[in-house]
Amino acid sequence: MTESLQIQLKKGVLEMCVLALLSKGDNYAYDIASRMAEAVGMGEGTIYPLMRRMQNDGLVSTYLQESGSGPPRKYYKLTKSGANALKSQVSEWLVFETAVRKILGDVT
Amino acid sequence: MTESLQIQLKKGVLEMCVLALLSKGDNYAYDIASRMAEAVGMGEGTIYPLMRRMQNDGLVSTYLQESGSGPPRKYYKLTKSGANALKSQVSEWLVFETAVRKILGDVT
DNA sequence: AGAAGTACCTTGCACGGCAAGGTACCGTGT
């Protein structure tokens, strides 16, 4: 039960969020970074290593597409295994969130 | 608004939880570690550096107390500034949690 | 005496987020 996934949650939140965004439609790193920057204050320098890692892990695949406003965009698309990862990470997150809330208790 | 605190949240969760535990009564590291290990899978090796950091930051103070079952226990006690830190970290956490939930959206 | 449990702490590793810097392409203004 005390899987390493559980332990990795703190690091895994960003990955999970990116997976969640991609589950709603293909997207490219720069736009993902902008959304995440607004939402949770993620820096742009974070996204590219993250995306590469996810690609290496087989969670996403990529394709290029012209944009007409700058260099061609590299779109990322969820793979099946990415979708599975999303599902399991979300449930891990919920467990974690619950545990934290329990610890916080009436402090909140 | 995009304070570094926001960014630090992922690292700050453990600290916040420890502060929350201490807000319910003084405690010693070994016991805190046990509770946290059960709750969120924290390792024992994590707690001691963390407690020292918190002490350096003035969030906690310490006193020794004999235990009759092993070496004397080093109890930690929340300082005023620790209580303030707890309050602000909890509100940061709630913001973060909300942001994540928003991103997850109907994926959940 | 030895083992097991409590409680303290340190060291070395690995990973990931960040700031800063760098490249290249495009449209608009002068």
Place this chain on the structure above:
DNA sequence: ACACGGTACCTTGCCGTGCAAGGTACTTCT
């Protein structure tokens, strides 16, 4: 024609932190 600002890509180097593993010391139980 040229410079500028925006879009979009990516890399490098640093630092913090969580972890596993190892180490010390005291007490109780067998």
